[in-house]
Amino acid sequence: MKKAAHFMNGRSGAVKSSIEEDNLDSWFRHGTDLFRYLLLHQKSFLLSLTVLVLLVPFVMNYTLGKPLLNGSESYYHLSLASQQHWFTGNYQFLLPMISYIPVLVLWLSSFLMGIATIILFLFVLEDLKVDNKISFFFALLIIVSPFFIFAFTTLSSSGFFLFLLSLGFFLLVKGGKARFFALFSFFFATFFDLYSTFILFLTLLLFFWSDFYQSEGGREELFKANLKKEKFIFLAGVGVLFLIHLLILNQPFFLGPFYVQQFIPDLISDLGGLSGISFFVFLLFVIGISITWKNKSFGKIYFFLPVVFLGYYYSTQTVLITCVVILFFATVGLVHLLERKWLLQNVKKFTFLLLFLGILFSTLTYLNRLPFFGPSLDDERSLTWISQNTASEGIVFSDSLNADYITYFAQRKPFSFIRSNITVQNSTAAIFEAQYIQDLFPLLEQNNISIIYLNAQMKKTLPSEYGLLFLLKNERFKLVHSSQDSEVWMFLREGESQS
Amino acid sequence: MQKRVMYWLWGIFFVTLLLRLLLAFFQPGFTSESYYHIRQVEHITSKGVPLYDDPLSYGGRENIFPPLFHYVMAFFNIFLPLEFASKLVPNVLIALITIIVFFISKKITLDDNASLMSAFLAGFLPVLYNTNAFTPDALFLPLIFLTIYAFLNIQQRRFSLLYIILFLALALTSANTFLLIIGFGIYLLLSVIESKKVDSAELELILFSLFFLVWTEFLFFKNVLLKEGIGFLWQNIPTGVYEHHFPPVSLAGALILVSIIPFLTGIYAVYRSLFQLKETMIFFLISLVISTTLLTWFRIVPSRLSLAFFGIMLAIFFSLFYHEFMGYLKKTKISRYSHYVTFCFVLILIPTMVYPAITQSLKQSLPLGLEIDAFEWINTHTSPKAGVLTTLEEGHLATYYAKRRNLMDDQFALISDTEQRFRDLNSIYTTPFQTEALSLLDKYNLNYIVLTPHGQQEYLLEGLKYFTKSCFPLVYNNSVQIYRIKCTLKKTE
Numbered sequence: 001m002k003k004a005a006h007f008m009n010g011r012s013g014a015v016k017s018s019i020e021e022d023n024l025d026s027w028f029r030h031g032t033d034l035f036r037y038l039l040l041h042q043k044s045f046l047l048s049l050t051v052l053v054l055l056v057p058f059v060m061n062y063t064l065g066k067p068l069l070n071g072s073e074s075y076y077h078l079s080l081a082s083q084q085h086w087f088t089g090n091y092q093f094l095l096p097m098i099s100y101i102p103v104l105v106l107w108l109s110s111f112l113m114g115i116a117t118i119i120l121f122l123f124v125l126e127d128l129k130v131d132n133k134i135s136f137f138f139a140l141l142i143i144v145s146p147f148f149i150f151a152f153t154t155l156s157s158s159g160f161f162l163f164l165l166s167l168g169f170f171l172l173v174k175g176g177k178a179r180f181f182a183l184f185s186f187f188f189a190t191f192f193d194l195y196s197t198f199i200l201f202l203t204l205l206l207f208f209w210s211d212f213y214q215s216e217g218g219r220e221e222l223f224k225a226n227l228k229k230e231k232f233i234f235l236a237g238v239g240v241l242f243l244i245h246l247l248i249l250n251q252p253f254f255l256g257p258f259y260v261q262q263f264i265p266d267l268i269s270d271l272g273g274l275s276g277i278s279f280f281v282f283l284l285f286v287i288g289i290s291i292t293w294k295n296k297s298f299g300k301i302y303f304f305l306p307v308v309f310l311g312y313y314y315s316t317q318t319v320l321i322t323c324v325v326i327l328f329f330a331t332v333g334l335v336h337l338l339e340r341k342w343l344l345q346n347v348k349k350f351t352f353l354l355l356f357l358g359i360l361f362s363t364l365t366y367l368n369r370l371p372f373f374g375p376s377l378d379d380e381r382s383l384t385w386i387s388q389n390t391a392s393e394g395i396v397f398s399d400s401l402n403a404d405y406i407t408y409f410a411q412r413k414p415f416s417f418i419r420s421n422i423t424v425q426n427s428t429a430a431i432f433e434a435q436y437i438q439d440l441f442p443l444l445e446q447n448n449i450s451i452i453y454l455n456a457q458m459k460k461t462l463p464s465e466y467g468l469l470f471l472l473k474n475e476r477f478k479l480v481h482s483s484q485d486s487e488v489w490m491f492l493r494e495g496e497s498q499s
Numbered sequence: 500m501q502k503r504v505m506y507w508l509w510g511i512f513f514v515t516l517l518l519r520l521l522l523a524f525f526q527p528g529f530t531s532e533s534y535y536h537i538r539q540v541e542h543i544t545s546k547g548v549p550l551y552d553d554p555l556s557y558g559g560r561e562n563i564f565p566p567l568f569h570y571v572m573a574f575f576n577i578f579l580p581l582e583f584a585s586k587l588v589p590n591v592l593i594a595l596i597t598i599i600v601f602f603i604s605k606k607i608t609l610d611d612n613a614s615l616m617s618a619f620l621a622g623f624l625p626v627l628y629n630t631n632a633f634t635p636d637a638l639f640l641p642l643i644f645l646t647i648y649a650f651l652n653i654q655q656r657r658f659s660l661l662y663i664i665l666f667l668a669l670a671l672t673s674a675n676t677f678l679l680i681i682g683f684g685i686y687l688l689l690s691v692i693e694s695k696k697v698d699s700a701e702l703e704l705i706l707f708s709l710f711f712l713v714w715t716e717f718l719f720f721k722n723v724l725l726k727e728g729i730g731f732l733w734q735n736i737p738t739g740v741y742e743h744h745f746p747p748v749s750l751a752g753a754l755i756l757v758s759i760i761p762f763l764t765g766i767y768a769v770y771r772s773l774f775q776l777k778e779t780m781i782f783f784l785i786s787l788v789i790s791t792t793l794l795t796w797f798r799i800v801p802s803r804l805s806l807a808f809f810g811i812m813l814a815i816f817f818s819l820f821y822h823e824f825m826g827y828l829k830k831t832k833i834s835r836y837s838h839y840v841t842f843c844f845v846l847i848l849i850p851t852m853v854y855p856a857i858t859q860s861l862k863q864s865l866p867l868g869l870e871i872d873a874f875e876w877i878n879t880h881t882s883p884k885a886g887v888l889t890t891l892e893e894g895h896l897a898t899y900y901a902k903r904r905n906l907m908d909d910q911f912a913l914i915s916d917t918e919q920r921f922r923d924l925n926s927i928y929t930t931p932f933q934t935e936a937l938s939l940l941d942k943y944n945l946n947y948i949v950l951t952p953h954g955q956q957e958y959l960l961e962g963l964k965y966f967t968k969s970c971f972p973l974v975y976n977n978s979v980q981i982y983r984i985k986c987t988l989k990k991t992e
Contacts, residue, residue, distance in 0.1 A: 265728045265729065270721075271725070271728040271729055272724070272725045272727075279713060280713065283710070283713065342699075342703055343699045343700045344700055344703050344704070347659070347663070347703050347704060348703065350663075351706055351707045351711075357714065358710065358717065361714070365725075465938075
């Protein structure tokens with residue numbers, strides 16, 4: 001704990017952690033042998049856990065025959081890859097390569113990247129001499145958190161960014177000539193969106209500002225060269241790249257969105273979000289904040305909080321970075337609770353049992369929900385059918401959430417994306433809510449929509465007594481394909497006969 | 500405890516209980532929401548588990564809730580008839596609040612007389628006089644105050660164990676337990692603001708309570724949380740029903756329900772404690788009041804429950820006022836008349852509390868006997884697969900007495916279309932158009948329409964405007980009308 005604070009600020013002697021380190025050791029020594037064992041063999045345990053946690057979604061998807069990659073973002077990248085020819089301004093210059101790689105290999109690379117991120121992360125913490133318990137619990141909480149599972153079982157720019165960040169810092173703290181290779185890693189990490197680049201800049205600033213870097217030991221160990229020059233190269237390099245992306249390449253500030261954004265559920269997975277963290281971890285975060293807010297050692301990392309929360313407020317797509325910062329404070333909270341001298345020992349045991357069960361329960365619930373995230377096998381079948389049996393210029397109308405699946409599997413233009421402008425969003429709503437064919441047909445004709453794709457989720461949520469589902473009974477709509485609960489309807493032009 | 504004090508305390512308890520039982524048994528039946536819980540108890544008695552998959556409510560739905568109250572009642576149902584136990588046990592539990600209030604007041608004032616006065620007040624709080632209600636609140640209220648008492652005595656080891664047991668019971672009784680957790684949060688905040696050191700054991704139990712409650716809520720409400728997200732806190736209540744569940748409480752209404760004397764003296768005691776005395780125990784109790792007020796403000800805790808909680812708290816705070824007042828009197832020349840002052844207090848309290856309490860009980864909305872007869876008639880004269888249209892309030896009568904599917908009732912959790920259903924329900928009762936009514940009746944596959952005096956009063960109707968003998972033959976008419984639905988808009992084969 002003291003060393004974690006030292007890492008964050010750590011001017012030797014100035015840091016006065018209130019936590020009694022010996023308490024935790026004695027708890028581990030006398031409390032439970034299991035925890036002691038896990039702490040001693042933390043790397044192998046954490047790696048095994050990572051493999052297990054990341055394999056579960058694969059096994060579930062494979063068993064159900066679903067596409068291996070979940071989530072719209074994966075298919076956004078894949079469809080871009082199939083269309084992209086060369087460099088267009090951001091990380092997409094990597095995409096042409098992706099288009100030639102089978103999905104299984106892509107899934108595998110994401111899986112391996114997840115494992116590599118954890119390994120690199122542990123090495124970085126070790127090299128920075130962060131307390132064993134802090135690094136163990138920090139990594140443990142990351143591994144079991146939904147944001148990590150989601151990022152490394154899909155094609156996620158945030159996951160890729162986290163990997164490059166870990167790799168960059170791994171090379172940086174290794175010292176010697178290796179640190180210059182960190183520049184490459186950071187260079188690639190700036191190609192996602194401006195927000196990530198800004199976070200990278202802040203992280204580097206925090207690192208160079210940290211007393212670990214400033215201390216004689218750290219300096220000697222890491223950088224024998226001219227310190228000012230080092231700092232300048234890294235910070236100015238990232239700064240210049242930020243400006244290039246902003247002014248010349250018009251990189252978006254936030255990539256996405258790829259799902260309907262909801263402020264609280266997107267952060268707390270137990271409330272139905274796509275990723276995020278467990279509610280128990282959030283409680284630990286609150287405890288962590290309440291402990292550290294008066295402790296000056298953590299002052300610098302507090303700079304991150306308004307930045308990540310503001311970023312998250314504008315786009316919940318930034319959930320991964322937000323979660324990593326939250327997890328840091330949650331880890332501090334957790335270790336503080338463990339190290340605290342409890343009067344009621346049985347209450348302590350029971351409280352921690354509840355806490356670990358709660359986090360485990362959250363993770364299991366999330367893993368259980370993962371197969372229900374799109375696309376489903378029926379989506380894949382029906383959309384592939386569209387690609388093989390309909391005219392290539394056809395525009396497909398469906399829920400905006402399906403747009404990236406449509407682009408990738410059906411290779412057709414979807415009418416609206418979740419990222420579409422307000423006019424398109426309004427037209428989409430008008431089509432869904434049309435009460436009469438006199439309202440619906442002109443909308444479909446004006447927008448050249450010839451195919452309507454409905455999946456199970458849409459059929460579940462759309463009303464059947466009125467609106468689009470009800471109007472499909474008209475003779476100008478023809479059901480041309482169905483697979484379980486997925487349906488493909490053709491909208492026939494006036495005069496076209498039903499054949 | 501002195502014998503005199505003990506006799507007085509038991510006296511207050513028995514008088515309270517007697518009055519409550521008289522009122523409960525004097526009026527037949529239960530409040531409408533009680534029938535939902537009675538069904539659950541019956542199911543536990545016969546099958547051993549609660550009826551989480553209810554085939555009748557909303558035409559078939561899942562409803563998960565913490566079941567301790569129902570299990571406790573099922574236990575009593577083993578040796579007592581359910582109808583009798585359902586009136587006896589909740590009233591005994593509520594009457595027990597007098598004893599708990601006595602001990603809490605004693606803890607904070609160390610004054611027997613003041614504590615007895617508080618117990619008396621708690622026994623006759625009008626807001627607690629829903630004598631014919633059979634809801635988990637009957638167990639929740641005494642349990643939460645017993646938990647508070649255990650927490651106030653946490654320095655004694657046996658009380659920490661008692662606290663843990665009580666908290667487990669509380670979490671398994673009602674989801675409203677989180678008002679205690681929010682209260683703890685406010686207590687910690689107030690302590691930080693006032694630079695008071697929180698006792699280590701208190702902090703540990705607060706942490707335990709927090710994690711335990713969150714964990715149990717996840718176990719019970721996992722699906723609700725995933726489906727409704729943060730909206731889970733608002734229990735999926737349709738906006739049109741908000742006024743019923745969270746009626747805006749006017750100052751005058753609140754004064755009647757918690758009574759004017761405890762209200763005024765309680766406010767004085769809170770002011771003194773918060774700004775002058777600054778005692779930790781009182782801080783804790785005030786935190787709970789703030790927590791309840793906030794949760795009611797945000798429409799998370801029903802106003803009825805929060806007023807009950809608030810009223811009991813005021814009764815406890817009365818002991819502070821009484822203790823201080825009598826202490827002051829003793830310093831004056833009229834100290835020898837102090838027992839007359841006590842008598843005067845009682846004299847003032849009787850008309851301002853006992854009378855409103857009795858009125859409150861008599862004002863309960865209970866189904867009439869002939870309404871119950873009508874629902875029983877449906878049970879014996881219609882197909883078990885039939886669906887019955889009733890008002891929202893009578894939804895549980897349809898499932899309990901008629902044992903038939905309803906369109907909706909006041910258990911909204913996990914129902915995806917409560918807003919739509921509530922709109923449709925109102926439309927069926929108020930539309931002048933037969934086609935609209937028939938299409939809605941078709942939509943929910945309903946076969947009978949029940950029009951009770953309560954329903955007529957609610958919708959200001961004498962009869963439904965679109966009724967025709969050919970489509971809606973009257974099959975039962977005894978102040979309550981039951982119409983069979985013969986027509987349909989569906990395509991025929």
